[in-house]
Amino acid sequence: xxxxxxxxxxxxxxxxxxxxxxxxxxxxxxxxxxxxxxxxxxxxxxxxxxxxxxxxxxxxxxxxxxxxxxxxxxxxxxxxxxxxxxxxxxxxxxxxxxxxxxxxxxxxxxxxxxxxxxxxxxxxxxxxxxxxxxxxxxxxxxxxxxxxxxxxxxxxxxxxxxxxxxxxxxxxxxxxxxxxxxxxxxxxxxxxxxxxxxxxxxxxxxxxxxxx
Amino acid sequence: xxxxxxxxxxxxxxxxxxxxxxxxxxxxxxxxxxxxxxxxxxxxxxxxxxxxxxxxxxxxxxxxxxxxxxxxxxxxxxxxxxxxxxxxxxxxxxxxxxxxxxxxxxxxxxxxxxxxxxxxxxxxxxxxxxxxxxxxxxxxxxxxxxxxxxxxxxxxxxxxxxxxxxxxxxxxxxxxxxxxxxxxxxxxxxxxxxxxxxxxxxxxxx
Numbered sequence: 058x059x060x061x062x063x064x065x066x067x068x069x070x071x072x073x074x075x076x077x078x079x080x081x082x083x084x085x086x087x088x089x090x091x092x093x094x095x096x097x098x099x100x101x102x103x104x105x106x107x108x109x110x111x112x113x114x115x116x117x118x119x120x121x122x123x124x125x126x127x128x129x130x131x132x133x134x135x136x137x138x139x140x141x142x143x144x145x146x147x148x149x150x151x152x153x154x155x156x157x158x159x160x161x162x163x164x165x166x167x168x169x170x171x172x173x174x175x176x177x178x179x180x181x182x183x184x185x186x187x188x189x190x191x192x193x194x195x196x197x198x199x200x201x202x203x204x205x206x207x208x209x210x211x212x213x214x215x216x217x218x219x220x221x222x223x224x225x226x227x228x229x230x231x232x233x234x235x236x237x238x239x240x241x242x243x244x245x246x247x248x249x250x251x252x253x254x255x256x257x258x259x260x261x262x263x264x265x266x267x268x269x
Numbered sequence: 270x271x272x273x274x275x276x277x278x279x280x281x282x283x284x285x286x287x288x289x290x291x292x293x294x295x296x297x298x299x300x301x302x303x304x305x306x307x308x309x310x311x312x313x314x315x316x317x318x319x320x321x322x323x324x325x326x327x328x329x330x331x332x333x334x335x336x337x338x339x340x341x342x343x344x345x346x347x348x349x350x351x352x353x354x355x356x357x358x359x360x361x362x363x364x365x366x367x368x369x370x371x372x373x374x375x376x377x378x379x380x381x382x383x384x385x386x387x388x389x390x391x392x393x394x395x396x397x398x399x400x401x402x403x404x405x406x407x408x409x410x411x412x413x414x415x416x417x418x419x420x421x422x423x424x425x426x427x428x429x430x431x432x433x434x435x436x437x438x439x440x441x442x443x444x445x446x447x448x449x450x451x452x453x454x455x456x457x458x459x460x461x462x463x464x465x466x467x468x469x470x471x472x473x474x475x
Contacts, residue, residue, distance in 0.1 A: 135320045135321035135322075136320075136321055136322060136323050137320070137323075137366075138317060138319070138320065138323040138324045138325040138389075138391060138392065139317070139325045139354075139356045139366065139385055139386065139389050139391075140356055140364050140385065140386050141320065142317050142318065142320050142324075142325075142385075142425070142426060143317075143385035143386065143426055143427065143428060146425050146426055146427035146428075147427050147428050149425075149427070150427050174321075175321070179321055183320045183321070186318060186401075186425055187425060212361060212363045214363075223393065225365070225366050227363055227364065227365040228363065228364060229361070229362050229363050229364070230358065230362060230363070230364040231362050246362050247358055247362065247364060247386060248386060248428075250428050251427060251428060
């Protein structure tokens with residue numbers, strides 16, 4: 058019993074240090090207390106072309122949000138059993154925590170960094186577990202994927218392997234929040250909770266309305 | 270061959286006994302052959318809904334003994350190859366995953382969380398279609414001679430803390446282990462699990 062207040066304190070301190078770490082981890086611009094960080098200069102996606110398999114029929118897509126909306130973009134791969142599903146699940150929870158009118162403005166994009174093994178159909182099937190509105194994206198070729206990664210500062214490394222041999226892919230585990238101009242207005246590192254993501258997304262939606 | 274099959278079968282009733290037999294009246298005192306699983310408590314077992322051919326299983330392992338114990342291997346018929354893995358992130362936010370050499374150590378009197386973004390049981394080559402709520406059985410082998418089965422549900426796992434609090438009524442599942450947990454804690458412990466879960470996430474990053 059007597060240890061409880063102490064535990065609370067420990068947790069409060071842990072949370073506080075996480076918040077501090079989040080604010081201090083990158084450029085000073087993130088003077089707000091929202092989760093994640095804003096990179097300077099703000100990256101902008103431009104001229105990217107993907108194939109979206111969300112609706113069965115492949116259609117062309119990019120990484121720009123719909124008008125007045127936000128796109129949460131993540132680069133991962135389906136053989137990733139641990140951090141990718143967690144992140145998709147947390148994004149799903151974060152969107153669910155938003156008021157309905159906000160949630161309707163938020164879409165998610167999963168870009169596979171492992172196009173040799175991941176099919177569009179499999180990506181779409183998986184995203185459908187967590188999300189209502191999503192883009193299940195395959196780059197049309199390696200160069201297109203590389204240029205998307207370059208614009209967003211995504212790192213991915215496919216190890217050398219024999220045909221058919223199992224391999225794991227190192228990759229940036231970051232959620233990029235992209236607005237309707239293609240600007241990356243915020244980034245959430247791995248481990249950002251759904252609650253914190255949700256709060257930050259709601260705030261970004263407001264600031265966008267204010268025309269910032 | 271037969272012996273192998275027999276071991277887990279024996280381990281389960283032994284664990285049940287351990288769970289129920291908290292009282293020391295049944296003079297099992299002769300230290301001759303105490304159950305090595307007695308010092309280990311498994312809670313919160315769950316398995317990620319497989320995104321494709323791989324998935325991951327998580328749990329908390331508590332070692333109440335006075336010696337360190339190592340989880341050396343895991344098995345389940347959900348996959349063709351089962352390994353103990355750890356995800357780790359570098360300073361640039363790049364995540365990678367590797368097998369844990371030598372297994373996962375659970376220090377004496379301590380507990381270790383297998384959790385998203387850190388240590389996990391890696392299940393490769395998923396063998397069958399599963400849905401959220403389906404139960405999966407895992408057999409865990411420790412270096413102190415304990416071989417034990419644990420059952421956990423398939424979940425669309427989200428970050429640990431939120432996870433514990435909602436919509437997992439189907440999550441009491443692994444009956445025997447649950448009992449054993451309730452025995453030597455008293456509700457207070459659940460708080461601690463949550464909280465240490467919180468902090469150990471940071472530890473496992475380093």
